[in-house]
Amino acid sequence: MIAPVKELQTYLETFSDFERVAVGHDQPWLRNLRAEAFARFCQVGLPTTRDEDWRFTNISAIAQTQFRLAAKTTVAKDSLAGLRFTEAACQLVFVNGHFAPELSSLDKVQKGVTVNGLAKEIAAKSAHVENHLGRYLNIQRDAFCALNTAFAEDGAFVHVRRGAAVEHPIYLLFVSTPTDAPSMNHPRNLFVVEEESQVAIVEDYVSLGDTAGSLCNTATELVAKDGAIVSHYMIEREDKQSFNISTLRIEQGRNANVASHSVLLGGGIVRNNVHPVLAGEGTECLINGLFVGNGKQHLDNYMLVEHAKPHCSSRQFYNGILDDSAHGVFHGRIIVHKDAQKTDAKQTNRNLLLSDNAQIDTKPQLEIYADDVKCTHGATIGQIEENALFYLRSRGIDETSARKLLLMAFAGECLDRMREDSVRSSIEKLLNGLHFSSGAASNLAPDGGRNWQEVG
């Protein structure tokens, strides 16, 4: 599992240059955190398919690349016009992981909320950063989290004061720009939502131009304290030849209610880790996901839901639509710890394969150490139903539109779970803009045949 020497040498050089000058290099706790994380990364090495958690995702293309940190740069404001969610009032833009205040609009930030670039908070020696950064993410086992932590410097920082209800979603746009040599960036986000407060945060990852071969390795720590209500959105729509690894680590206090929505549309090799720890009694967690791939995209959804306390409920719903030779992965792991009695955990993964070459690997993994729990899981794989398609066509709707209607209906199951209307409609627009190449030759469930195959 050790990365080849040549690549490791590049990481080592990059890291020693970085740690000398990075924001916060003069703060011992952060310097130590970075050094420890980098050492851990070197020990663990990038995973291979021999690692059970990476069985279905071959990242040798990442392991064999000598990435350099993406240069700090900026982009023209106009170039982002078509990419932004126009409805969002509070927008922060990050270019290659660095906060770009000149592209952001923070004027509508509500009282009780702090929204800033992480580097600025580090420089200002924010107590929240020192208290929370690196406290939740698992850098011991996960090489990408270790790598992100080693290079943790900038990203988004959001703090919501106790009892504050943030009216409009906070929108974070992460822009990758083209570089001459393979580059990497490691956005690091920290969201601290205090007791009884409410907020919605959108992370949106886009490419501005051709970013083929570059790596965006992002990590987010989201702390939802007792009674907090949080919606989190992760949207991946980067260049289809780029690599995106993302980890969302959620720490949920007592009676906190967190909804995590992942929408994977772009990227070549994409891995989205969602890791909530239900660390207080009576918490609720919704993990909702939609992945839509075509071409040769590889979209891997890895869930690790840890029930640590009694009376918590978690719901995982993931829908996948795969066309051409796209490969999807749903790996849903649920761990119910010994004390987590009365756990109610549910997991559902539904997949539509639009072509014969599209592939899905779906794997539930339940580890239950308590004796009074309810855990269910189910997965289905199917095709567009010929019956439904004919029904729509027999009413005058052309085949392409009919197909799209059926796909939107399938994706709609995920959209319906999104609480924030403005975000949901923006995502719906993104989906409407997608093109599916599979025409008449694509997979159809035979008339009267069994359409959905139960798996797992």
Next chain:
Amino acid sequence: MSLLEIKDLHVTVGGHEILKGINLTVNPGEVHSIMGPNGSGKSTLAQVLARRESYEVTSGEILFEGKDLLAMKAEDAACEGVFMAFQYPVEIPGISNAYFMRSAVNALRKYHSQDEMDAMDFIPLYREKMKLLDMDEKFTNRSVNEGFSGGEKKRNEILQMALLEPKLAILDETDSGLDIDALRIVAKGVNAMRNPKRAMIVVTHYQRLLNYIVPDFVHVLVNGRIVRSGGKELALELEEKGYGWIEKAEPVSA
């Protein structure tokens, strides 16, 4: 010109010949009933008219207003004015009835170079037609046919027909599974749409529906051929005697 002309139609499904030379002419304003025992090919004929592609036409032709219907895709036939009420309407989770029907109405309008309707224009029209079929407005936002009772599904078919205003409506066993109240409502909806320009083909196994939707012509389909044609009294004769006496009869041309 006839609205529909079926000439010596032969159709194969999965290697079996189901229709073995159908001839039928339908003029505007006429209501034809196709009756026959199970497996005689009634539904196959309906599906072929609606242009379902899994049915292979081996010979013969179908002219709709003089145009080659067999060259049309399902959506084009629909836009030209052919409508089939399904025997088993399909449930489509995630698409609301109103959205589905507005998409369909707009597909037809677009085909005929008319402006598309927005939701504001469409919903009043939709509600008006719903009243005709005693349908609750709650159906508007429910998914297409999802969780509908048998009667609700059939009423929804006729509602679609009322919105799309076809030139030729084919009712495929619309009476099956309906109680007498639902049957009356469906028949009322269908009768309200009878006019001198619109033709209907009512496919049924039983005579019961024909008490409410009175046909001008009755054709008996047995083993892939029309073996007898007549007026509405033929249906009564069939009701009385069953299909046995007619099954050995020679094919006729309608």
